[in-house]
Amino acid sequence: MSNRLIHEQSPYLRQHAENPVDWYPWGDEAFEKARREDKPIFLSIGYSACHWCHVMERESFENPELAKLLNEHFVSIKVDREERPDIDKHFQEVFVTMNGRAGGWPLSIFMTPEKIPFYSATYIPPEPRYGMMGFGELLETIAAKYAKDRETLIEKGREVLEFIKPKDKIQATRIDAQLESIVLKQIKQVYEPNFGGFGGAPKFPHASTLRLALAMLQLRDDKELERIVRHTLESMALGGLYDLVDGGFCRYSTDEKWLVPHFEKMTYDNALLAEVYAKAAAVFENEDYWQIARETLDFMLERMMEGNLFFSASDADSEGEEGEYFVYDYAEAVEAFARAGITEPELAARKLGMSPEGNFEGKNIPRLSAFQERNDPQLNKALKVLKELRAKRCYPFIDRKIQSSWNAMMIRALFVAGRREPRYLEQAKRSLEALEGKMTAGVWIFHSALIDMEPKIEGFLEDYAWWISALLEGYRSTLDERYLIRATELGNEAIRRFYDRGRWRIDDGEFREVCEDTDTGYPSALAVMTEALLGIRALIDPVYDKFIARTLEVHSYQLMRQPIARPTLAEAAIRHLRDDLIVKGALERLRPHIPEIDGIGYPWFWLRTAFESGYMLCGTRNCFANEESFEMIRKAVSYWVNEELGMRNEEPNNRITE
Template sequence: MKILFIISILLLSLSAKEFSNELQFESSPYLLSHKNNPVHWMAWNDKAFAKAKRENKAIFLSLGYSTCHWCHVMEKESFSNKELAKVFNKYFVCIKVDREEMPHLDALYQEVYLKMRHHSGGWPLSLFMTPNKEVFYAATYIPAHKQSYSEGLDTLLEKLGTKYQKNDTAFEEELAAIQKVINAEVVYETSQETDISVNTLSESLKENFDDIYSGFGSGRKFPETSKLSLMMDLAQINSDEELEDYSYEMLDVMALRGLYDQVEGGFFRYTVDAAWEIPHFEKMLYDQAELIPLYVRAYLKTGKKLYKDVVVETIAMLDKRYVKNDLYYSASDADTNHEEGAYFIFSQKEMMGTRTEYTENFEDKMHLNIYENQRPENFERMRKILLKVRSKREYPFIDKKINTAWNALMIEALYSASIIDKKYKKKADKTLKALTDLMFKNYDLYHQTIIGMTPKQKGLLEDYSFFIGALIAGYEVDYDKDKLDFAEYLLNHANAKFYKKGVWYLSDDNLDIKAGLIDKYYDSPLSKMLQNIINIASLRASFRYEKLALATLEPQVDALKFKQSDVPALAKAYLMQMLKVTTLKSKKENLLKHKKEIQKINYPYVLTKEEKYDDYLACTIRLCYSKDKNLKTVIKAINSKRRW
């Protein structure tokens, strides 16, 4: 009997390990979620490519992340399918990448997909390539079996696998043609060129604005914070009431419709419809971090309670769900137990329990939308009832990676919010210290890790860009010289690591991936770095940094002329350089005493710096143009300064 019991235990153990693959040795929650797939997954490394060459197999590269709904779908229906796994393993060396671990690799292959398919990609991103990394087929989600919109993996895998192994003349010619497309430099047509000015940038935003539902585009709606931020800048610079109205309209719609979690606070990643009603229920740290400063800015300008409430509620939601050891987790899933939105939506019966006239505002009787420009009077009572319903449910999976870039964005957001409540300054300082202690080792930043584990992946351009931005924001709150010194150190270190022969790269490894300019999910790291260089040049009155800013900006001007709507963070940097950043200088106590007045200056590109002056000075990098004991006089000079 004892022998039978031992045999049973051994069989169970063997069964549990039957499909273990090399991802079991990784730390990423996303990679670990695939460790028991029958697909023989490997991580991105030299070993995987050597194996493919040795066995004459093509590479199947799958990029995704842990809170991606369609990544879960593909894992469940295809990567867990034993029959499909046999075909995967027969013809391919399969590599799984967490795009949050390797955003530079994701950026590279999203660009490859764009060139091959002529439209933007997404996740999961599915690529078939040679062991020499020559892509010959690109897709996003691929169904297990044929659908009206796509061939299924059940036929596609063998077709692509045999095509590679056959390697006939037709395949070689097709491969060469695809590589020519992928490797082609972008050439802009002169007929598409637009002059760069405050007016042309303003008109570009107006043309792309959805004046029916608000926001940008006519399909799925994302926050597109870099466009909204630029729109707010231009409204101030040009006293443009139309752009200002668009800005507040978009902030209102995002805060009151389906993009915002009306019950617990915080923004979902996007809505699946143009009217901002039906969300995709992921919550990403970077979205919260980039939206908070915009709502702070709007609140200071208008005093509208809704904007302040959004800031307070969003930070409270993050503190409740996302924080450990003063650091912020990366994201939460849309799904609970494989059902999208299960935690967030409500049945008609649950909704009727609120007994309010606003019951009809639930999309399909499931998700709250408010179709007015403010919350109803009974909103708090309704929220408490729905919170009670949710309290009995399982919260979606939270990806507990600590991402340096995203935590830095959140630190900057908290410093921004400290003008509303000083407690956020303390919170920002704690997170800054915790992030520095964890991720700054041997004079280098690191990219990400799990709490309790030593970070191993060296920092990327985005980590340096957003960390520097957080330090500059922190300096402007308390004038701690150490913050500015650290920002300057990281800038010089980033310059040495990522800037080579006039080109910025996303990493300093052997991938040689050039930094792009398009603001995809958050600000382009290159554009953010350019803003940092301009700001530090202004704070230090440094011609050396100004020269670096100009050297970085000059090669990007064509992109700005031809793709204005895609590169708003670059446009902001261009305006900062061309119109000039003003640094307002005075004694620390003067600057702190009048912080709210300074925040309300109508020119968007103003920094503050502690000096030993009783007076107030307004200076660009090359000259001071206003000096007075009366702050209002100097503010008037700043607001009237127009250089375009």
């Protein structure tokens, strides 16, 4: 018999609707029941593409005996972290405080009906394993402790909640030009020289670090940094983390070589990485990088879009096995190559990293040995054959949830790509219109909804930040003033709802969690909002500078010490010091130069329509060049970067001094 989750929109919650556990969604009904029956709460947080969430469901939540223990002694609540990032953030902080290490999913929290947590874990095995107590024994122990010594548990829980409260005191420092040197030093320190990327296994793509590095390469000539970026971009695309067959990137690599991924594909990863590769293609004038950006976007358009809106994720598992859709038996591949007329099928298989022994649990993940092999006609033919083999398989489960922030990321990437290929520009426009139609009511944004249902969950800071960012990129790619007007409206609403004296809250509801400045799975919402306000400041009104400067001041101490952990905010701070560059002119004269924006040689560059006879090059506070040709503007930008800004590197900038 189904439990209450059958009535929820979230695919993740509905996956648990047939569990014998008497699950409740987050809400008053569950907490009132717990108070009435004097039971503690068991809170489980996860998401639909989470492999270990599926494992814990199979092992524990589908187990009748364990479900009976939960139902007798606890009120059990399921939360989709993608629907409720505010709840997830609050209890991830609880976990970190209790355990002294980062959390993850599934997140398991035991707490009172008043939401005072007293025990936390991530995945819990059904039997004693990995040095952990089995789930059944843990449930019995906690139930007994709660009955006999509740006050001790509550006291410790209150200490945790007090510890994670935001502190009023701000430790600030000067943000100056030294930030750039610190950024360069730290990128080089964390770079992994053998296979590219930053840090060891498990390896995440760190798109925002790459984006920051690309910006730095437009500000200064640094051959070592260029080598780091190129090596990382090319290593990530060899196969494994990057899907050579369908296109698109998996979540992360379990090994240092980018070979064996966690096979789930998230919309946000693919949006951020498509944009990075598109920008790298412009910065380095590299067609192979552009091809990866195209293949990634095309995967999203073909597999992950309906009605011009993008689904949240596709699963790592299919037919009960992780990676089953993605991997190949050696004999299966060689036979298919031979049938397709590939003259040396065994050689083609070897060139794609395939062997009888396999490179993943006896099977094979297609992989190139060198980035340049992307252009080998025989290998491309072989990859098409592998795609045909996949067409006969069961595709992993797709979470058909539409999230405003992640859709806005995709739209932003499409606008960037649209400066080079018009079909992406047209898709960006259609997707933005569809998102507006489904997920807004005036300046009110909703966070998520199934593709065929009405939204109910209110928008968070990340939804506003990414939406404004997409609108500004839309203006950059079209010079359509309507995008600027809408961006300003949403920016004002975001300030009203989420801004608090330099801090930004994730939400303005139950938890009112303060947003972190660090980039985790994707860039910090407050950092993206800071970038968005920098754009509005440059194009609309310098009054927004007070919100930008105060935000940077509040986070200055950690930013100047460890910018590598907060690359998006670091880029915003460097941009604030350096300033945006704006070319003003008549619309008909500016429009032909939109495709040149990404190759202009400066990362924060705009075209702005104005009643000018030629082209005027400006910062946010003054104009300093007036030319008749755009070629002369390009030379003026080059001078600005190489001469005037070079001199400013020698002297601290005093704009942020609090």
